Amino acid sequence: MINFDDIFKQIKESTHTIHAIVSPLASNDLANVLLSLNQAPILAEYYKEVYEVTKNSHALLINLGTLNQSKLMGIKEGLKSAKENNIPIILDPVGASATKVRLETSLYYLKNYPIKVLKGNYSEIYSIYHKKLTTSGVDAKNIAKEEIIKICQDLATMYNTIVVASGKEDIISDGKETLLLKNGSPLLPKVTGTGCILGGIIAAAYSFEKNLNAIALAISILNIGAELAIKDKGMATFKISLLDQISLIDSKTIEERIIYEKL
């Protein structure tokens, strides 16, 4: 049984600054989730201030959702600052399976910066590994879980990072240890930006403890929150109830409900 008591207590009792450069689509929910977990989100992305903001933060989350030129200039400053000031970088390669520029950008960041956590959905992780878009033939929905597990393990070793592949079952691997998490709700992929929110929770948890357990806690906060949320009153109520449950959840509830395998 994983014990989340200590890390959950740290998160709830001390506040870290999480610098998040994310899609505007998800930014409000992500910031509110971090606030509800007692953390301090900051969403600066103007290239002239990004270096300074990252330097004063405990983690930098880079999310490629809704890219544009000025955002890329900001991201470059954030990555430079994180590398020079030893701030952990969490990369969410949104859309790396869909366009060449997102895939190439993700691969460039992985090669040139110390990415501590790479978190994508199955398609994104598959595309990064094979350096190939899933729109060009492969249907990532049909990729066997076993194949994605092996990809996570290999990518983690190749880039000296922790890899998270999100989906019906979530995979976490540092190349040596691998966890498979089985909580969640089929309604989660019906709310846009839940993967982006997950990136924010992972960035916060990882800034407290740099290990697989922190990531497992982050995923469980979202997925068990979704299991507890109201599901029979429509999607808007589900989303609000999900945010409520995330703000109310405790480590005991997570330990009681988590379903996982150590591979």
Ligand SMILES: Nc1ncnc2c1ncn2[C@@H]1O[C@H](COP(=O)(O)OP(=O)(O)OP(=O)(O)O)[C@@H](O)[C@H]1O
């Ligand atoms: N079919 C499912 N059943 C249960 N949980 C799921 C399912 N699909 C996704 N999830 C959960 O939803 C969360 C988001 O994962 P998902 O893979 O949908 O991210 P994403 O594709 O990056 O999302 P988005 O693009 O909307 O930000 C994760 O916590 C994951 O475990």
Ligand SMILES: Cc1ncsc1CCO
């Ligand atoms: C729908 C969508 N479009 C760009 S980012 C995003 C959120 C899912 O990651």
